[in-house]
Amino acid sequence: MWDDDRDGRREHEGLARALDESGTPDGRVWNGHAWQEWDSWGETGLVTFDLHPGEPTALRAECQCVWHGEARAVDGDPASTAAAVKADWEQHIATVTAAMYPVDVADEMADLMSRLYALTQEQPLAALTALRELEQKIEPLRVATVAHSRHLSLSWQKVADALGVTRQSAWEKYQFAGTGADVDAAYAKAAPPAS
Template sequence: MLSPMEEDPAMWDHYLDGHREHEGLARALDESGAPDGRIWNGHAWQEWDSWGETGLVTFPLRAGGPAALRAECQCLWHGPARTLDADPSVTAAAVKKLDWEFHIAAATVAVPPRDFEEEMNDLLSRLYALVQDRPLAALGALRELEGKIGPQRSVAVGCARRQGESWQKVADALGVTRQSAWEKYQFAGTGADVDAAYARTTPPTP
């Protein structure tokens, strides 16, 4: 069995900022809908009984031929079962386009750029060091940071809503329920509250 990290036409790769973030494939299912230890590699069935990178999921080979396919990602997400077409490549193309690509769009829409994430990690490391050396100064820095983050969050929600994003997508990005997001930010997209939030979020000087 090939490692998922090896180049293989069966794999669907997704890159973000030049780094591979997700990897998918078309998993065989038996007549009961149970996952099988085979995948469709573009031209034939291939044994692939586990995700080598995670070690968390294994699939035994099952008697009989596959009856359906589902899209599957190394992050352990999987899509719905889709009955096999006469040509499995047709079904594999469908689960990739309709299910896996939808999963990738949802999984990456709220992921910050890698360089921004690195800068945030650097700031957190500096805050941690400041906490150890000068805890009162760290509290002052945190107070100032929190005072800027709240308005920025309101602005971000307002921008997302103005661009047509749904409350569910906003809630997913915030890590809260749709109801909680709406209750807290229902003004977003219109009104003086958003204008006031903008007024409090002057960009920092370089």
């Protein structure tokens, strides 16, 4: 199995799954040296297959996140085919982790949400004020970040994927990003607080 452990996360594990002549996963994986029976993802329990007799005819990369790559024919040496499907998985990892933020940021966001929830219970009006101010800071920062992403020549599709919206929606809302006074104003509003 292949692991991706960026920033302390273990969200993606991959393997080279054996396929039979019909393209059906047959319950074996190539472990780098030999075929090994592996009928399910042990940690998720999401995928189980019946074991099939005979030699696998193809391999594909699979990830614990349920992504899988294209089938690649086994040409005598499963190790060379496994190297190709591992490259498919590594491309998948590069794509999905491009927008992954560091664990310390996730921890700080979780801490902020916990504090805001507690404030909601104790002082609801103060919590509403804090949420309003947070919203006023987020959108300008988002505009500045889209502008910077476009300045780095990232596609509208990649920006949209990171925002969790369609490409068209991202373009319609942020097409001005990267030009003129609107971005300058967004940077000014999004500036970090003085220490």
